[in-house]
Amino acid sequence: MRAEILDKFGKQVRDARLQRGLSQEELAEKAELHRTYIGMIERGEKNITLINIGKIAKALAIAIDELLKDIN
Template identity: 55%
Template sequence: MAKKADILIRFGERVRELRAERGYSQEAFAHICELDRTYVGGIERGERNLALRNIERIAESLDISISELMKGL
């Protein structure tokens, strides 16, 4: 049985997918979230363990609920 990818990697892939669907560059998205672009890059690569407040910022910036952001993880 294949091991499921780490939650940080799956979350980062989800954020990248939703950001790209909305046509945001990483830099523009970081600005909307009020986060540093390098931090957003780290999230998308699964290198950052986010605080709940930053998860909330990301969901709000994508105009979705936290549960929708977490869908499929």
């Protein structure tokens, strides 16, 4: 279940990023995170903190709940 949640969250981040026409590097810069960290999140390899979810949501200009929808 844990890996499935991480995969779903990563897909939400990737989809939101692509809808905005951002590269991983651009998103990372806006969120003040490392590009490889964004890649790991999108591939479901990182169990991200709530603080970093907030940074990514802000960088994507969306509410946190949009990133978490349809994950459970």
